[in-house]
Amino acid sequence: MTMLDKRMTPAEIVGQLSDGMTLGIGGWGPRRKPMALVREILRSDLKDLTVVAYGGADVGMLCAAGKVKKLVFAFVSLDAIPLEPWFRKAREAGQIEVLELDEGMFQWGLKAAAFGLPFLPTRVGLGTDLAELGGLKTVQSPYADGEVLIAMPALKLDAALLHVNRSDWRGNIHAFGPDVYYDEWFARAAAKTYVSCEQLVDRMEDHYPAEAQANIVERAFISGVTEIPGGAHPSSMPPAYGWDMKAFKAYTDAAKEPGNWAEVADRFVASDEQTYLAGFGGVEAVKALPLPIF
């Protein structure tokens, strides 16, 4: 029988992950990142991950902590701080393998995985260094046009992590904000998807039946849920709160001085979520962060 009660603790979620896994992380740069779950990974012994992400501090921290064997990315950035400092350090030290992709190819690879296809064809990548650097192959259209296209390989994920605005214990999620990026495709591309949420309710239909359009991905794709208010900090979680640029600045400065993750991990990860948030003024301060202006 399928377990419909998908509630787990963050530690139980991370307990479902194993060394060497391919892990997708939802969100986009410094926006809507499941940072509390990333921090839980940082508190664990998990290692040798292949991380697939539109990267922000999630990627930077996992690289800094030596958790990443390979990174699949199109960019890693904190928006207002364009160059992600810890990712940059890891790259310039030659510390990680990479598959660099265009942003559109990336979501195309997630869709190929979601549909169980080996690849999806695209023009994107032709005429650039991506194909050669990434070992991407071409296919030829079998129709009269005979067009040669890049075969974007499926980005199959062993697990995906998302942070959403709310969920019930069955995994009926709601995601709000102006843009939910490719979170739904991370979920469909993954064997298992674990979500943290700002608010956990018992039965979604009893509370928010009028907002079902915010259910961006169906509960069949959700394997575990956990309630972590402020769980996207320091990334933004509209409409609940904006990003914490002061925290990103401190994190960026720390990459220069002292420049050693072990010395600052306590501040940016801490021993548990409550201690972490207390270091940034507590969950109330997080919820008061203004939404970013673009």
Add this chain to the structure above:
Amino acid sequence: MTDVTLAELCIFACSEAFRNNGEVVATGVGPVPRLAASLAKLTHSPELMMTDGEAYLVEQPVPLGPRGYNDRKAAGYLPFSRFFDAAVWTGRRHAMVTPTQIDRFGQINLSQLGGTHQQPKTQMLGVRGFPGNTIYHPNSFFFPSHTSRVFVAGEVDMVSGVGYNPAKRVPGGNYSAVDLRSIVTNLCVMDFGGPDNAIRVVSLHPGVTFAQVQEATGFELIDAVTGETALPDGEALAIIASLDPHNIRASVIKDNPTIGRAA
């Protein structure tokens, strides 16, 4: 009479790239390109579409810098989750961006400098959407500092965007939508109108000579100069000022030089 800064002249010149583009999404990344797209929409090209920089389509361009979160007035919706389907892969977009390097083929780089792909000397953003943008829709460029470190000799360190380099073109691919339009710098305006899409200088900013531009460029340019880059008029300057109430444009070009006076 109003003083005109070099940044304002560049905004005015960049806005010309968006003329007669039709109903496409005009994306300007960075203060000068963004102000240029907005200026184009508010003057000669109201048919342009654009976003608030986040997810909503607006008919009234959103000013730069701090403002009320809800000040934007949404007329439509174009989040990243629809961007490739609707704007990029359908060719309904013209982007103006500032790569770190560009070469004589119009190949651009935003990803890494020096070293190897496994261990770059300098890691930058990554290719972002450049490969898709350049194979699907028109692109133009703005560079606030025209030097041979930007306009490189040979080829860019990592080809992040498609150019007109025949050696890079996998046979049988469809490159029909590769369409590099305009390059505006702190010295001049250029296009890709030479033989085999070679880069030509088409106008020089006041006081700049072709020799100066060539000196600051790592490859040979074609002199197709027809005159001086036009100064913005009073109306354009007023619109620029209203779109940039915090004067962010003053920080784009070193020392924010004044270049002339508008009537």
